[in-house]
Amino acid sequence: MNLATDRSLxxxxxxxxxxxxxxxxxxxxxxxxxxxxxxSNDLMLKASGELERTATIPAPRGAILDANGVELARxxxxxxxxxxxxxxxxxxxxxxVVAPILDMDESYLADRLTGDRRYVVIADKVRPAIxxxxxxxxxxxxxxxxxxxNGYAKRISGFWAERIYDREYPAGQLAASLLGFxxxxxxxxxxxxxxxxSQLTGQDGxxxxxxxxxxxxxxxxxxxxxxxxxxxxxxxxxxxxxxVALKAITKVVKSSRAVSGTVxxxxxxxxxxxxxxxxxxxxPNDRDGVDPALYRNxxxxxxxxxxxxxxxxxxxxxxxxxxxxxxxxxxxxxxxxRYGTTxxxxxxxxxxxITVAGALANSTNTGAIKIGEMVGKERLYDxxxxxxxxxxxxxxxxxxxxxxxxxxxxxxGTSLPTIAFGQGYSLTAxxxxxxxxxxxxxxxxxxxxxxxxxxxxxxxxxAHKTEDAVRVVSSETAEKMRMIMESVVxxxxxxxxxxxxxxxxxxxxxxxxRHDEKCGCYKGYTASFIGFAPADDxxxxxxxxxxxxxxxxxxxxxxxxxxxxxxxxxxxSQNIPPxxxxxxxxxxxxxxxxxxxxxxxxSSDSAESKKPKNSEVxxxxxKKKREKVDARG
Numbered sequence: 001m002n003l004a005t006d007r008s009l010x011x012x013x014x015x016x017x018x019x020x021x022x023x024x025x026x027x028x029x030x031x032x033x034x035x036x037x038x039x040s041n042d043l044m045l046k047a048s049g050e051l052e053r054t055a056t057i058p059a060p061r062g063a064i065l066d067a068n069g070v071e072l073a074r075x076x077x078x079x080x081x082x083x084x085x086x087x088x089x090x091x092x093x094x095x096x097v098v099a100p101i102l103d104m105d106e107s108y109l110a111d112r113l114t115g116d117r118r119y120v121v122i123a124d125k126v127r128p129a130i131x132x133x134x135x136x137x138x139x140x141x142x143x144x145x146x147x148x149x150n151g152y153a154k155r156i157s158g159f160w161a162e163r164i165y166d167r168e169y170p171a172g173q174l175a176a177s178l179l180g181f182x183x184x185x186x187x188x189x190x191x192x193x194x195x196x197x198s199q200l201t202g203q204d205g206x207x208x209x210x211x212x213x214x215x216x217x218x219x220x221x222x223x224x225x226x227x228x229x230x231x232x233x234x235x236x237x238x239x240x241x242x243x244v245a246l247k248a249i250t251k252v253v254k255s256s257r258a259v260s261g262t263v264x265x266x267x268x269x270x271x272x273x274x275x276x277x278x279x280x281x282x283x284p285n286d287r288d289g290v291d292p293a294l295y296r297n298x299x300x301x302x303x304x305x306x307x308x309x310x311x312x313x314x315x316x317x318x319x320x321x322x323x324x325x326x327x328x329x330x331x332x333x334x335x336x337x338r339y340g341t342t343x344x345x346x347x348x349x350x351x352x353x354i355t356v357a358g359a360l361a362n363s364t365n366t367g368a369i370k371i372g373e374m375v376g377k378e379r380l381y382d383x384x385x386x387x388x389x390x391x392x393x394x395x396x397x398x399x400x401x402x403x404x405x406x407x408x409x410x411x412x413g414t415s416l417p418t419i420a421f422g423q424g425y426s427l428t429a430x431x432x433x434x435x436x437x438x439x440x441x442x443x444x445x446x447x448x449x450x451x452x453x454x455x456x457x458x459x460x461x462x463a464h465k466t467e468d469a470v471r472v473v474s475s476e477t478a479e480k481m482r483m484i485m486e487s488v489v490x491x492x493x494x495x496x497x498x499x500x501x502x503x504x505x506x507x508x509x510x511x512x513x514r515h516d517e518k519c520g521c522y523k524g525y526t527a528s529f530i531g532f533a534p535a536d537d538x539x540x541x542x543x544x545x546x547x548x549x550x551x552x553x554x555x556x557x558x559x560x561x562x563x564x565x566x567x568x569x570x571x572x573s574q575n576i577p578p579x580x581x582x583x584x585x586x587x588x589x590x591x592x593x594x595x596x597x598x599x600x601x602x603s604s605d606s607a608e609s610k611k612p613k614n615s616e617v618x619x620x621x622x623k624k625k626r627e628k629v630d631a632r633g
Contacts, residue, residue, distance in 0.1 A: 053209055057223070059202025060165050062230035064179060064192060066239040067274070067452060073179055073193065075165040079131045081123040085115040087158030094156050097141050101134045102126065125166045134159070167193075169284045175242055177297040178276045178397075178450065181284040190295050192233070192450070195396045199454055202230035232455040236272035241265055244569045245277035248562045249544070253279045256549035256558055259524075262299050262429045263566060264543040268437035268532065271446035271466065273395075274540070275566070300393075300400040303426040304526045304547065307512025308363045308494075308555070310422025313435060314372045315360055316481050317383040320473045323374040326357045326480050326586040327593055332367040339413030343369060343421075346511070358588030361487035363494050363509060365421040372420025380419065381408045386472045387435045387445065389427055394447045394466055403427040423512060433543040436507070436530045439485075440538035443478035444469050482506050483586060486535050492588055495529055497560030500568055502578035506538075507531020507563065509555035514548055524548035529559030533567055534579040542567050 064073035081102070088094055091113035092106075099106040102123050112122050138156045145154040167182045180191020188197035205227030245263040253261040265275035282294045296302070318324045333351040335344040345365050359367030372380055384390070390405030404426040406415070418424035430448055438445040451464040473481075485506035489495050494509040509529050513522040528545040532538040544559035544566075552558070570576075587593035 054224075055162070055207055055209065057205030057207055057225075057227040058164055059204050059227035060229045061167065061182070061186060061202060062200040062232040062455075064196075064200075065232060065234045065455075066237050066242075067235060067272075068238065069234070070239045072171055072175060072235070072237070072239070073167065073169050076168050077128060078124075078164055078166040079126045079128065079161040080121055080164050081126055081131070081134070082160055082162060083113060083120050083122055084158040085113060085117045085120055088113045088156075089154060093154075097137060097156065098134060098159075101130060101137060124164075126161070131161050171239065172283045172285060173281045174239065174246060175237060175276060176281050176284050177278045177295070177299075178237070179284065180295075180398075181287065190398065191297065192235075192397070194398050196233055196451075199233060200230045202457075203228040229457040231457070234452040234455060234461075235450050236267075236274060236452050237276060237450060238274045240573065241275045241566075241570060242277060245275040245566050246279065246281075248565045249277050249546075250279045252544075252546060252558055252562050256546060256551060256553075258549040259547045260298055260302075261544070261546045263545075263562065264299055264429055264433045264541075265566065265570065266433050266437050266448060266541045266543075268440040268538055268541050269446065271437070271448045271469075272452070273448055273450045274570070276450065297397055297399060299429040300395060300397045301428070302547070303401050303403050303428055304545070305423045305426050305512045305515060306432055306528070307422045307510035307526060308365075308368075309432060309435075309508045309510035309528055309530050310425075310427075311360060311363070311368045311420070312439065312481060312485070312508055313383055313387055314368050314375065314380065314420045315356065315484070316439065316473050316477055317375045317380055318356075318371045319477045319480055320383075321375055321379060324356050324371060326484055327355045327596075329353050329355060329590060329593065330359060330367055330370055332359060332364045332370075334366070336366045336369055336417075338369070338417045341414045341417075343417055353590035355587050355590070355593055357484045357487055357586035358492075358592075360484050360508070361490070361493040361588055363488075368421040369417040372416055377408055377411055377416045380416065381405075381411075383472070384419075384425070386470070387438060388431055389425065393430055393434065395430065395450055397450075400430075401428055403431055422510065426515070429543055429545050432528070432530060432545070433541055436532060436543070437541045438472050439478050439481045440532040440541055441478075442475040443473040444471050482532075482535055482538070483582070485531070486582065487585065487588055489531065490585075493556075494554075495531070495556040495560045495563075497556055498529055498531055498563045498567075500533060500564055500571070503533050503571060504535035504579045504582060505531055505533045505567070506535035509559065511553060511555045525553040527553050527555040527558045529555045529563050531563050531567070533571060534576065536579055536582070539574070539576055540567065540570050542570075 060075040063071050063075070066072055091110040094113055095106045095110035099109045102109070104123065109122065112120060138159065142155045146152055148154070165186065167186065169176070169179065169181075178191055180193040181189055182193050183189040188194035188200065193200065205223065206225040207221055207223045209221045245265060249261040249263045252258070261279050263275060263277040264273060266273050276299055278298045280294055282290045331351060331353050334349050335342050337343075343365055346363070354362070354364070354367065356371065359371070384405055389403055392400050392402045406425070415424055434445060434448055446469045447466045449464060449466050453461050453463040455461050485508055486504060487493050488508055489499050489505045495507055498507055499505055507530055510526065512526045514524040514526045516523040526545065526547055527549055528543070530541065530543040532541040542563050544562040546558050549558060587596045
């Protein structure tokens with residue numbers, strides 16, 4: 001190609017180059033127009049979406065308080081430490097900085113920091129002070145390495161903290177079976193924590209923030225929805241009374257080598273439960289390795305046959321029906337036969353005449369059978385139901401049992417005599433307490449309650465509502481029963497160990513065969529004492545129940561001292577003044593009754609000083625083998 005030809009092609013080349021440049025500029029112009037004019041809003045939203053994040057503001061769970069406002073369960077602010085593994089340049093190096101602060105093993109933490117996952121939890125329940133220390137240490141480290149060559153690449157980033165709430169139980173074991181606990185997600189998993197979960201749970205809030213390199217950009221947080229704390233629940237439980245009750249029942253369960261024990265303290269006028277102690281128990285703050293069986297609330301889940309404490313229903317029914325009076329004379333043999341089955345008293349005695357009051361004070365089974373037959377099975381069943389048996393209470397506690405009470409049509413010939421002295425049906429410790437509270441409250445049954453009310457986040461208190469009280473027996477019958485039960489705690493009764501100097505005390509012992517579900521047979525005993533004081537105007541009822549004790553197993557021997565310890569504390573702490581001695585009392589023995597009617601002004605203090613032969617209180621005869629009552633019906 002010559003020079004002339006080359007020169008002739010040059011203008012065309014320039015034109016082509018200009019055209020190409022023009023086309024390129026046109027493409028850029030069109031793209032710019034698309035980005036700025038047509039798609040600018042979409043791109044801005046996309047960019048902000050990549051930059052902006054949404055997070056939850058966790059709501060604190062409401063507290064559980066005792067009757068005086070003392071916290072029994074509370075939520076404490078803490079943090080969950082999270083890491084983006086892709087932002088960690090050297091897991092081992094970062095672990096050296098962070099592990100000591102979090103009290104973690106370096107090699108374990110290094111392994112958790114290495115990988116491609118964008119969300120890895122490395123620590124939970126971290127206190128705010130620890131997180132602040134960790135932030136400060138990382139900041140100091142970063143300032144130091146930035147001064148080095150290529151130091152920026154060695155900076156520590158990718159950590160952030162999520163605010164959470166950790167559930168704490170300041171009193172530890174004190175009321176564990178009642179309070180229950182929460183699960184890892186913070187929801188109620190047992191006890192009141194479970195049954196009151198909807199009230200205790202708050203409403204989480206929402207906030208947004210700008211994110212850059214796995215770090216929140218300061219000042220970009222914006223609350224979209226405030227969190228609302230859960231309601232706090234105030235209980236009727238008194239922490240101090242609960243502590244005394246737990247200490248007392250723990251001691252007797254250990255000393256008697258029993259399977260378990262419970263103490264319930266109730267105000268009979270209001271139905272409020274002041275103490276609800278069970279042993280063995282657990283610490284809800286540390287459940288690692290705990291046998292799940294300990295989570296059971298024995299006072300409402302475990303059922304047992306009451307034994308002699310159930311006799312008070314038989315006696316109250318007969319009094320209410322006009323079949324007996326406290327000083328009606330009945331003949332009580334050592335054993336009695338019904339429908340081919342022989343029923344016996346606890347130890348041998350000759351057939352004797354005794355008053356109704358004496359029969360209950362001495363806890364004679366044959367006497368209870370005769371009185372039960374006076375009432376009849378239909379009416380006795382009606383009274384058992386009226387006292388709350390065979391039905392759940394209003395406690396709202398998970399796992400609560402209604403007990404077992406067969407309808408009359410399912411009773412056999414031996415059911416009436418068996419039920420008359422407190423076997424052949426089962427109840428819970430709460431139900432048993434309610435029976436005595438009814439008699440202590442002039443015959444009116446007030447539903448038991450452990451909840452005083454709820455407290456909203458604004459401090460507003462809402463009282464807990466319960467069902468209306470129900471009259472079971474007349475006030476006259478209740479008063480007679482209280483006077484009769486005073487004899488049980490007297491020198492001629494089965495629970496002298498429950499007597500409190502200066503106060504009139506009434507109650508009833510129980511020593512019942514314990515039904516074993518595994519073998520379907522009777523194995524071991526349930527020992528109990530339920531009483532109230534002052535007997536003339538009862539302020540509190542205390543129920544002590546011990547399951548399967550070894551050695552001496554009588555209710556008065558084991559339960560009486562526990563009752564005395566707990567009730568003495570309550571009377572003193574509540575400043576209840578000592579009560580005067582009863583002006584009169586019922587005759588217990590036939591001889592005492594004859595003396596009383598022959599000389600109405602004589603004092604019952606001249607009664608026989610000899611303790612009845614079939615007393616449940618063991619003295620020097622503890623090791624003597626006693627014939628047991630045949631409770632199979």
